Amino acid sequence: MSDVIPQxxxxxxxxxxxxxxxLRILIGLILGIIAGAIMGQMxxxxxxxxLGAINVPALLVLRLLxxxxxxxxxxxxxxxxxxxxxEGRDGRKLVWLLFTNTLxxxxxxxxxxxxxxxxxxxxAPAAPTTAPAAVGGDPIAKLLENVPGSLLKPLVDGNPVxxxxxxxxxxxxxxxxxxxxxxxxxxxxxxxxxxxxxLHWVIALVPLAxxxxxxxxxxxxxxxxxxxxxxxxxxxxxxxxxxxxxYLTRLRLGSWVRPLYLLHGMRDALVxxxxxxxxxxxxxxxxxxxxxxxxxxEKSADLGAMIGSNFNNDGTALYEAMCALFVxxxxxxxxxIPQQVLVVLTSVIAGTGAAGIPEAGLVTMTLVFNxxxxxxxxxxxxxxVDWFLDRCxxxxxxLSDSIVSCLVDGKERPGxxxxxxxxxxxxxxxxx
Numbered sequence: 001m002s003d004v005i006p007q008x009x010x011x012x013x014x015x016x017x018x019x020x021x022x023l024r025i026l027i028g029l030i031l032g033i034i035a036g037a038i039m040g041q042m043x044x045x046x047x048x049x050x051l052g053a054i055n056v057p058a059l060l061v062l063r064l065l066x067x068x069x070x071x072x073x074x075x076x077x078x079x080x081x082x083x084x085x086x087e088g089r090d091g092r093k094l095v096w097l098l099f100t101n102t103l104x105x106x107x108x109x110x111x112x113x114x115x116x117x118x119x120x121x122x123x124a125p126a127a128p129t130t131a132p133a134a135v136g137g138d139p140i141a142k143l144l145e146n147v148p149g150s151l152l153k154p155l156v157d158g159n160p161v162x163x164x165x166x167x168x169x170x171x172x173x174x175x176x177x178x179x180x181x182x183x184x185x186x187x188x189x190x191x192x193x194x195x196x197x198x199l200h201w202v203i204a205l206v207p208l209a210x211x212x213x214x215x216x217x218x219x220x221x222x223x224x225x226x227x228x229x230x231x232x233x234x235x236x237x238x239x240x241x242x243x244x245x246x247y248l249t250r251l252r253l254g255s256w257v258r259p260l261y262l263l264h265g266m267r268d269a270l271v272x273x274x275x276x277x278x279x280x281x282x283x284x285x286x287x288x289x290x291x292x293x294x295x296x297x298e299k300s301a302d303l304g305a306m307i308g309s310n311f312n313n314d315g316t317a318l319y320e321a322m323c324a325l326f327v328x329x330x331x332x333x334x335x336x337i338p339q340q341v342l343v344v345l346t347s348v349i350a351g352t353g354a355a356g357i358p359e360a361g362l363v364t365m366t367l368v369f370n371x372x373x374x375x376x377x378x379x380x381x382x383x384x385v386d387w388f389l390d391r392c393x394x395x396x397x398x399l400s401d402s403i404v405s406c407l408v409d410g411k412e413r414p415g416x417x418x419x420x421x422x423x424x425x426x427x428x429x430x431x432x
Contacts, residue, residue, distance in 0.1 A: 065206075240393065
């Protein structure tokens with residue numbers, strides 16, 4: 001009796017699913033720009049309603065990704081604590097990497113803003129009279145907001161920082177109970193694997209969500225407003241490029257992972273970060289790319305992509321520092337060296353506390369502006385280009401998470417692997 005060899009699925013949908021995720025997202029992105037540009041030229045209330053309706057699938061997929069992100073982070077931290085030998089050296093190394101990455105990002109932002117002087121060359125319209133609600137400039141109050149009031153509330157509210165605090169407590173508690181540690185580790189691993197399966201289901205819908213979201217944004221916002229703030233946009237992009245060069249140099253010197261190999265393996269996560277403007281929504285994909293494509297140790301990915309990502313918002317910190325100098329130059333206010341040092345300190349704090357959701361940096365920016373006496377009423381002016389720059393800095397945030405994970409992994413490859421080569425097949429891994 002001959003074996004029956006299953007034939008691969010055929011048809012348009014099967015061929016679409018076999019495309020790499022990053023390519024599917026790029027197709028959705030390009031089609032969204034075209035559709036949004038066409039709809040943006042149309043007039044009438046029907047067009048506005050259509051642009052609003054087309055945004056619904058995007059919001060639904062983003063909500064699902066955010067719903068999966070917090071329990072995924074919680075279970076990953078618990079699993080890491082119960083199954084790995086936790087070394088204090090790794091924790092100290094993680095803190096040092098996060099701090100120095102953010103500090104260098106802010107310094108690069110200030111350097112580029114001082115050299116290019118984008119505020120002196122821009123012809124921006126008058127500042128809006130309303131500002132986003134301030135969250136307060138007290139860092140202690142911001143810290144207390146992340147201390148959980150109950151064990152389940154962070155999982156319900158989707159607060160990843162609070163979830164990490166609870167996960168650390170649960171993990172260390174079970175480590176102190178050897179009789180239950182193995183069973184708890186099995187439960188955590190099973191829950192983690194189940195969420196990863198659900199994650200792959202949602203990821204299949206991401207290209208559709210990107211198409212809908214980009215169509216909505218381009219149709220409503222357009223590109224005309226970029227002309228007034230063109231110098232500022234260019235300056236931010238230059239600063240982000242310099243920060244990327246710093247990352248890749250640090251990676252080359254401190255990890256077995258090579259820069260081009262990392263960029264090749266992280267394509268799905270980087271394109272998704274740009275498309276969604278949410279590092280939290282991108283966290284599950286970032287983790288999958290690090291473990292399945294870059295193939296670093298799971299413990300390193302847990303530290304960098306799960307724990308570190310919630311305190312590692314270098315792109316946001318860089319952007320907020322540049323915004324402060326840009327607005328100061330725009331209104332003719334010279335910031336002294338002590339004031340710029342204060343911008344550095346507050347940007348580091350704001351970048352660390354920024355949530356991984358779209359445009360969260362505009363809320364924490366009030367902390368930076370208030371620290372040096374800049375008018376917060378100028379912040380809405382940045383909204384005209386923030387929808388684009390938010391995507392750029394989110395991609396830098398995700399790249400930073402990946403770099404930190406690889407640096408924590410060290411200079412020795414896992415096991416006895418030879419030099420890894422980019423995969424010949426770029427198809428997105430599917431659950432068995």
